[in-house]
Amino acid sequence: MAERVAVLGLGLIGGSLAGALRRAGSHVTGFDASAQAVRVAAARQLVDDCVDNLTQLLAGAQLVVLSVPVLTILDLLPGVDALTPPDAPILDTGSVKRQVVGVMDRLVNPGRAIGGHPLAGSDRSGPEAADPELFCDRPFVLTPCRQTQPAMLERAKDLVLRLGARPVIMEPEEHDRVLARTSHLPQLVSSALASRLGAGDLAAAGPGLKDMTRLAGSDPRMWKDILVLNRENVVGEARAFMAELAALVEAVNRGEMEQVESVMRRGGAASAGLREQVAV
Amino acid sequence: MAERVAVLGLGLIGGSLAGALRRAGSHVTGFDASAQAVRVAAARQLVDDCVDNLTQLLAGAQLVVLSVPVLTILDLLPGVDALTPPDAPILDTGSVKRQVVGVMDRLVNPGRAIGGHPLAGSDRSGPEAADPELFCDRPFVLTPCRQTQPAMLERAKDLVLRLGARPVIMEPEEHDRVLARTSHLPQLVSSALASRLGAGDLAAAGPGLKDMTRLAGSDPRMWKDILVLNRENVVGEARAFMAELAALVEAVNRGEMEQVESVMRRGGAASAGLREQVAV
Numbered sequence: 051m052a053e054r055v056a057v058l059g060l061g062l063i064g065g066s067l068a069g070a071l072r073r074a075g076s077h078v079t080g081f082d083a084s085a086q087a088v089r090v091a092a093a094r095q096l097v098d099d100c101v102d103n104l105t106q107l108l109a110g111a112q113l114v115v116l117s118v119p120v121l122t123i124l125d126l127l128p129g130v131d132a133l134t135p136p137d138a139p140i141l142d143t144g145s146v147k148r149q150v151v152g153v154m155d156r157l158v159n160p161g162r163a164i165g166g167h168p169l170a171g172s173d174r175s176g177p178e179a180a181d182p183e184l185f186c187d188r189p190f191v192l193t194p195c196r197q198t199q200p201a202m203l204e205r206a207k208d209l210v211l212r213l214g215a216r217p218v219i220m221e222p223e224e225h226d227r228v229l230a231r232t233s234h235l236p237q238l239v240s241s242a243l244a245s246r247l248g249a250g251d252l253a254a255a256g257p258g259l260k261d262m263t264r265l266a267g268s269d270p271r272m273w274k275d276i277l278v279l280n281r282e283n284v285v286g287e288a289r290a291f292m293a294e295l296a297a298l299v300e301a302v303n304r305g306e307m308e309q310v311e312s313v314m315r316r317g318g319a320a321s322a323g324l325r326e327q328v329a330v
Numbered sequence: 331m332a333e334r335v336a337v338l339g340l341g342l343i344g345g346s347l348a349g350a351l352r353r354a355g356s357h358v359t360g361f362d363a364s365a366q367a368v369r370v371a372a373a374r375q376l377v378d379d380c381v382d383n384l385t386q387l388l389a390g391a392q393l394v395v396l397s398v399p400v401l402t403i404l405d406l407l408p409g410v411d412a413l414t415p416p417d418a419p420i421l422d423t424g425s426v427k428r429q430v431v432g433v434m435d436r437l438v439n440p441g442r443a444i445g446g447h448p449l450a451g452s453d454r455s456g457p458e459a460a461d462p463e464l465f466c467d468r469p470f471v472l473t474p475c476r477q478t479q480p481a482m483l484e485r486a487k488d489l490v491l492r493l494g495a496r497p498v499i500m501e502p503e504e505h506d507r508v509l510a511r512t513s514h515l516p517q518l519v520s521s522a523l524a525s526r527l528g529a530g531d532l533a534a535a536g537p538g539l540k541d542m543t544r545l546a547g548s549d550p551r552m553w554k555d556i557l558v559l560n561r562e563n564v565v566g567e568a569r570a571f572m573a574e575l576a577a578l579v580e581a582v583n584r585g586e587m588e589q590v591e592s593v594m595r596r597g598g599a600a601s602a603g604l605r606e607q608v609a610v
Contacts, residue, residue, distance in 0.1 A: 062418040083607075169536040175599070190535060218533060231526065236542040238582070239519060242575040244597035246511065252600075252607045253469060254508045256449040260604055261541045262516040266597035267428045267605070273594060274587045281582060288579040292572055299568040302518070302561060307554045309495060314553060317524035318547035320532075321453070324524075324540055325547070327532045 052077040056111035058104070058130070060091040061272075062158075062172060064117030064144050065180030067213065069096040073182050074212045080105045090177040108133040113141075113209065120144035121275040125152050131157040139202045141166045141209065145229065146279040147222035151195040160197035164206045167191040168215060171316075173267035183214070190215035193222040230283035234276060235291055238284070240265035310326060332357040336382070336391035338410070339372040341552075343423050344397030345460030345492065349376040353462050354492045355492045370457040388413040393421075393489065401555040402425035404433050411437040421446045421489065425509065425552075427502035431475040434535040440477035444486045445502060447471040447509075448495060453547035463494070470495035473502040493579040493599060510563035514556060515571055518564070520545035
């Protein structure tokens with residue numbers, strides 16, 4: 051019989067994950083606090099069925115995925131643990147991992163819980179934008195808690211592979227430090243750049259500006275939680291970046307073009323490395 | 331008989347422009363100081379023929395396009411004017427316009443000169459990356475000099491339309507101010523962001539980081555000229571941006587999430603406006 055998967059939260063990530071698991075043969079039941087999200091997920095056949103309360107969602111679940119904003123994940127985890135059969139793995143997909151894994155370690159059944167973060171996304175949000183192919187060839191970080199049982203880690207890895215993604219095991223603290231640099235700071239930079247554009251600037255915009263402001267289209271509600279929970283790492287990274295940018299701008303101002311070229315060449319090398327790593 | 335176009339510089343922009351005009355029925359002769367660029371442009375049939383000196387390139391030209399780094403445009407303009415039949419328009423494609431148009435105004439035949447800047451590009455460079463479709467549906471800014479004759483402006487507009495692009499007439503000073511915000515600052519930001527990435531960061535990189543560091547792959551030699559010539563506007567824009575970002579980061583640090591959300595919503599609106607304006 052098909053594995054029964056419960057997906058809590060049918061936004062871009064939860065909806066995509068539901069659709070991908072359904073294609074891979076699981077029976078997927080979905081839940082979302084938004085009736086509109088439920089309607090869209092059902093209409094797009096991302097789920098087999100939907101329920102309107104957590105008790106129903108979790109009662110017979112063999113695998114549970116939490117894809118809601120990360121502060122909500124922290125709130126819901128104890129209740130989800132209590133309502134889910136004790137041998138069913140519980141995985142989340144939040145963008146910050148230290149506090150999630152901290153809560154997982156204190157659950158009644160901590161051995162079946164594991165942190166997760168798919169490094170995939172879009173500037174669009176909601177089940178309208180969900181795509182079962184979203185995770186293909188993308189890294190999917192897994193951060194076991196201290197108590198996660200090896201068998202549960204194996205089941206989580208297997209889930210990641212069924213999504214077409216690549217499992218990457220990380221410590222939660224390391225995840226949060228690295229993501230501050232590779233994701234959370236770039237989000238703030240994109241928002242700040244875009245927030246300064248006037249209507250008249252758009253006519254003179256090229257493809258580079260579009261790249262640099264695409265992230266600014268992300269959902270602020272999701273980002274508020276991430277920035278609250280990873281505040282220290284984000285602020286530290288942002289200050290280091292602003293020092294780097296200020297030095298570069300002063301080199302431009304003083305006409306020290308060898309210094310400018312050296313930073314640009316270093317950035318160019320990293321950019322080239324990234325293009326090799328990240329499929330379009 | 332086909333119009334004879336001379337293209338000076340067969341990089342990404344010059345090569346793309348040559349290829350597009352050739353497709354549109356012009357006879358395109360190319361010149362580049364790099365023998366390798368000439369070979370690639372010829373092999374890719376971006377040009378009808380190539381010559382190895384400016385005298386030969388310009389002698390019978392009916393339209394001249396300068397697509398070299400912008401400091402080189404300033405150096406070459408008087409000589410190009412002297413070698414080109416006086417009724418042939420001379421257009422450049424440099425990313426800074428004030429000084430270019432200043433030199434154009436002091437030519438022996440200033441009435442046939444006009445500044446240009448196609449708002450198209452790629453993180454790749456050279457004739458290897460040239461694409462005759464590069465300008466399709468893109469803005470192509472024209473900045474007449476004080477002396478540009480109306481008939482020459484019309485011929486330049488006609489050229490832009492033949493490339494599939496949209497002519498946008500601007501004052502050179504306005505162009506340089508706007509481009510500092512929409513292109514030159516984003517380039518510095520992208521380079522600074524990318525320059526801070528370590529090898530270990532790449533494994534945890536998502537599509538957002540790739541967007542934010544794509545510009546960092548641009549050619550530093552071309553950018554040095556742009557930053558030297560538009561220094562004041564770029565430094566002014568960069569300082570205003572850094573103040574905006576610093577305020578946003580301090581709001582994150584103090585947990586003032588309403589302030590953070592307000593900046594993100596403003597950025598999101600600009601990002602949405604841009605997506606409507608700029609075709610992928």
